[in-house]
Amino acid sequence: MRSIEVYYSPKQVSCPDSDSPSPRKPEWVVKEWLYRKLPVRVIEPVPVTRDQIALAHHPRYVDGILSCELMNGFRGRQKEVAQSLPWTCGSFLSAARAALENGLVACSPTSGFHHAGLKSAYGYCTFNGLMVAALTLHAEGRVRRVGILDCDQHYGDGTAEIIASKQLDWIRHISKEYVDPDEAEPFLARLPGMVRSFADCDLLMYQAGADPHVDDPLGGFLTTEQLARRDQIVFTVAKEMGLPVVWNLAGGYQEPVYEVLKIHTNTMLACFAAYGSD
Numbered sequence: 001m002r003s004i005e006v007y008y009s010p011k012q013v014s015c016p017d018s019d020s021p022s023p024r025k026p027e028w029v030v031k032e033w034l035y036r037k038l039p040v041r042v043i044e045p046v047p048v049t050r051d052q053i054a055l056a057h058h059p060r061y062v063d064g065i066l067s068c069e070l071m072n073g074f075r076g077r078q079k080e081v082a083q084s085l086p087w088t089c090g091s092f093l094s095a096a097r098a099a100l101e102n103g104l105v106a107c108s109p110t111s112g113f114h115h116a117g118l119k120s121a122y123g124y125c126t127f128n129g130l131m132v133a134a135l136t137l138h139a140e141g142r143v144r145r146v147g148i149l150d151c152d153q154h155y156g157d158g159t160a161e162i163i164a165s166k167q168l169d170w171i172r173h174i175s176k177e178y179v180d181p182d183e184a185e186p187f188l189a190r191l192p193g194m195v196r197s198f199a200d201c202d203l204l205m206y207q208a209g210a211d212p213h214v215d216d217p218l219g220g221f222l223t224t225e226q227l228a229r230r231d232q233i234v235f236t237v238a239k240e241m242g243l244p245v246v247w248n249l250a251g252g253y254q255e256p257v258y259e260v261l262k263i264h265t266n267t268m269l270a271c272f273a274a275y276g277s278d
Helices: 025-035 059-066 079-102 129-139 157-165 181-196 224-241 258-275
Strands: 004-007 040-043 105-108 146-150 171-175 203-207 245-248
Touching (some): 004 258, 059 079, 079 245, 105 224, 129 146, 129 157, 129 203, 203 224, 224 245
Parallel strands (some): 004 040, 004 105, 105 245, 146 203, 203 245
16 A cells, blocks of 8 residues: 555544543644655545444433433533534444445544444543444444454443444454553453454454553553554554455543654554555
């Protein structure tokens, strides 16, 4: 690949009063990648529809969020957040479609998915874009089985709830919270096997979180070098398997925020190192 496709629109950005940089981070990270002249190609995503969101969430919950009658994952009812959500989920779905089409990889510069449950918002997450994409692609017959490798610092409880409540036995979900730096090297040693466990999947969704960093206030257990190795392992093993990957940013809360952007930039560099020769 001459460049990594990045599905981004300014319409997926919002600015609620929140300690989390996640709703503003897509703009920042894309600007950083372009400023550094990384080999990326920014493409406008297609927003998801209300019906596509309702594949993963209770319809009344979807209506309540989009009408700003229910509180979103930032504990507010901001109209700009509601307006951004179809674009945030659309970014991930568009990138997933691209990864399936090119057979390699695509990126969605998004966060705020995995704590969103069937009819609940929590932890800066409102709609679960992972599940919206998986269920949409499955309904269209584009995928039979989907893998989710959630390497955010925190457990994807919303993802697990939706999978369990809908009895989605065609989704394999790996998510675990690590807090002890002594777990870092054993985790990295097991990681190739985790990726290979998705061998029967048509698509791997990879949450390449920055919050597992040891200096993250809501993390963490991996150094900068170990995070880079994490990404290198996921991309190289998936490529060897011929398993398409769609990846996103997930969490990251260090200050200044540039420390978070550096980690996401390292992920993009690892991505291009794995796929740039194709």
